[in-house]
Amino acid sequence: MKNILIIGCGLIGSSILRAVNQKKMFRNIFILEKSKKNISIIKKLNIKCKIIKNIKNISVNFDLIIFCTPMSQYSNVILKINKLITKKTIVTDVGSTKELSFINVKKKLKKNTTWIPSHPITGSEVSGPKYGNKNLFKNKWCVLIKEKNFNKLHLLKLKSFWKKLGSKVILMNSKQHDVIFSITSHLPHLIAYNLVKTATDFEKNKKHNLIKFSAGGLRDFSRIAASNEIMWRDIFFNNKKNMILAIDLFIKNLNSFKQDINLKKNKQIIKKLIKTKKVRKQIILLKQDVNKPDFGR
Amino acid sequence: MKNILIIGCGLIGSSILRAVNQKKMFRNIFILEKSKKNISIIKKLNIKCKIIKNIKNISVNFDLIIFCTPMSQYSNVILKINKLITKKTIVTDVGSTKELSFINVKKKLKKNTTWIPSHPITGSEVSGPKYGNKNLFKNKWCVLIKEKNFNKLHLLKLKSFWKKLGSKVILMNSKQHDVIFSITSHLPHLIAYNLVKTATDFEKNKKHNLIKFSAGGLRDFSRIAASNEIMWRDIFFNNKKNMILAIDLFIKNLNSFKQDINLKKNKQIIKKLIKTKKVRKQIILLKQDVNKPDFGR
Numbered sequence: 001m002k003n004i005l006i007i008g009c010g011l012i013g014s015s016i017l018r019a020v021n022q023k024k025m026f027r028n029i030f031i032l033e034k035s036k037k038n039i040s041i042i043k044k045l046n047i048k049c050k051i052i053k054n055i056k057n058i059s060v061n062f063d064l065i066i067f068c069t070p071m072s073q074y075s076n077v078i079l080k081i082n083k084l085i086t087k088k089t090i091v092t093d094v095g096s097t098k099e100l101s102f103i104n105v106k107k108k109l110k111k112n113t114t115w116i117p118s119h120p121i122t123g124s125e126v127s128g129p130k131y132g133n134k135n136l137f138k139n140k141w142c143v144l145i146k147e148k149n150f151n152k153l154h155l156l157k158l159k160s161f162w163k164k165l166g167s168k169v170i171l172m173n174s175k176q177h178d179v180i181f182s183i184t185s186h187l188p189h190l191i192a193y194n195l196v197k198t199a200t201d202f203e204k205n206k207k208h209n210l211i212k213f214s215a216g217g218l219r220d221f222s223r224i225a226a227s228n229e230i231m232w233r234d235i236f237f238n239n240k241k242n243m244i245l246a247i248d249l250f251i252k253n254l255n256s257f258k259q260d261i262n263l264k265k266n267k268q269i270i271k272k273l274i275k276t277k278k279v280r281k282q283i284i285l286l287k288q289d290v291n292k293p294d295f296g297r
Numbered sequence: 298m299k300n301i302l303i304i305g306c307g308l309i310g311s312s313i314l315r316a317v318n319q320k321k322m323f324r325n326i327f328i329l330e331k332s333k334k335n336i337s338i339i340k341k342l343n344i345k346c347k348i349i350k351n352i353k354n355i356s357v358n359f360d361l362i363i364f365c366t367p368m369s370q371y372s373n374v375i376l377k378i379n380k381l382i383t384k385k386t387i388v389t390d391v392g393s394t395k396e397l398s399f400i401n402v403k404k405k406l407k408k409n410t411t412w413i414p415s416h417p418i419t420g421s422e423v424s425g426p427k428y429g430n431k432n433l434f435k436n437k438w439c440v441l442i443k444e445k446n447f448n449k450l451h452l453l454k455l456k457s458f459w460k461k462l463g464s465k466v467i468l469m470n471s472k473q474h475d476v477i478f479s480i481t482s483h484l485p486h487l488i489a490y491n492l493v494k495t496a497t498d499f500e501k502n503k504k505h506n507l508i509k510f511s512a513g514g515l516r517d518f519s520r521i522a523a524s525n526e527i528m529w530r531d532i533f534f535n536n537k538k539n540m541i542l543a544i545d546l547f548i549k550n551l552n553s554f555k556q557d558i559n560l561k562k563n564k565q566i567i568k569k570l571i572k573t574k575k576v577r578k579q580i581i582l583l584k585q586d587v588n589k590p591d592f593g594r
Binding site: 266 | 477480481485500505512518523541543
């Protein structure tokens with residue numbers, strides 16, 4: 001492929017930039033980025049690329065256009081880049097929810113364009129190009145969304161793109177995607193935010209200084225709860241339907257734990273606690289984490 | 298001090314053993330341990346200590362007796378060690394809750410003994426002497442419980458004991474302790490268990506294979522939810538009153554988040570998400586964690 005346009009050059013966008021540059025995957029790399037701070041960081045990377053602030057003056061045939069902005073910005077940007085899309089252009093994004101964002105995108109997108117959504121499972125609590133890394137995608141899952149009437153050739157090419165970046169590619173439809181990640185990622189983030197909120201509410205009410213004792217558990221949640229607020233608002237709103245179901249199931253289970261504690265139901269609680277331990281073993285077997293104890297960092 | 302008795306030689310007990318041995322803090326180290334597996338690991342450490350399986354045959358004047366068993370075993374063990382307690386003996390434990398365990402202990406304990414509870418904030422998801430470490434307590438908080446009519450000399454000596462192990466000692470009463478740690482440690486653990494339980498329930502209901510995508514958030518919770526089930530059942534039951542209050546506050550906040558998501562309340566949710574980010578900064582300032590992004594291990 002010859003020309004790539006990366007729209008938004010934060011953590012993910014700048015990691016793609018670093019990776020495609022190192023692997024010499026494109027002849028020309030274009031970046032659409034507004035933030036002065038981000039632009040100044042990207043310039044310091046000394047990567048041969050063209051940074052565009054205003055898309056109006058551009059006339060290039062792109063092979064790949066990849067959206068790496070917060071999902072709430074997609075609609076606005078699409079209207080500006082429609083004129084750059086040819087039949088040859090593969091359009092994708094890296095957003096964390098797929099069903100609703102996909103429907104919204106379709107409304108604005110030039111007709112007969114195939115937008116094949118991607119979701120590299122590579123996030124962190126930090127954001128911005130400062131933290132980008134050419135190996136960010138290495139050995140990580142990248143979900144590609146395969147809907148009806150997808151363009152087979154484009155899908156093959158996009159698959160090969162992510163594989164070159166080191167990802168393990170898996171296909172699913174947007175419905176499946178949003179259900180699975182509501183549980184493995186979106187609910188955990190909301191729960192982390194909610195736990196930190198509960199701790200601060202408590203500190204305020206009881207006037208106890210408790211943050212300094214957070215090494216006992218709260219610390220780990222606070223890391224996740226330091227993630228980018230725009231990105232996570234977009235995720236929660238876009239995956240609303242599944243979030244509500246996940247929250248309800250979570251509260252149902254928590255009330256059951258509450259009852260076990262209140263009535264000191266020994267057998268029930270031990271059974272539950274042992275069961276969750278087994279999940280940890282599965283996660284390590286599946287190489288989603290390493291089997292290394294954590295005593296604080 | 299001359300003689301120490303460490304009761305239960307798991308993660309914490311064996312870490313105390315390693316530390317007091319290295320610092321030559323006692324002339325004689327005694328270990329009360331039943332588990333054959335633990336004994337075999339301790340023997341391999343080549344530390345000069347006497348391992349006791351049956352307390353009946355022992356007659357030593359101990360300067361320090363330290364309970365490192367699960368809290369539910371305290372009552373049984375106390376009855377056996379009462380005869381070893383003299384006026385000089387300092388008795389303490391390392392359990393994670395204080396109010397209720399303290400009341401139960403007092404009932405069984407030989408009269409006029411001062412038991413000064415300790416709580417080193419040093420846990421991990423792993424347990425057993427295999428993971429012990431002589432530096433486990435270094436730069437970590439150790440809470441000492443100061444109740445009415447405490448023995449000043451004993452408190453000073455116990456303070457000095459933990460300081461020699463590297464801990465930062467802080468005094469509070471058992472009520473304060475249990476309230477603070479219900480939020481910074483006990484609730485986070487219950488929430489982690491509950492999140493993993495919710496994910497497995499979901500996997501079972503929907504027949505989606507989702508654990509393999511746990512790198513997006515669930516992974517971090519699963520580590521905490523792999524903690525020892527006996528220890529955590531004891532903590533949840535012993536700190537029942539505060540746990541119920543913490544769970545209720547957590548659910549109240551989660552329902553408020555649910556409403557924000559359901560009604561797409563943009564301002565409210567952004568405000569909440571930004572606020573929790575600030576807590577993270579506080580935690581890093583207080584050296585409860587390091588400012589290093591986590592991209593998975």
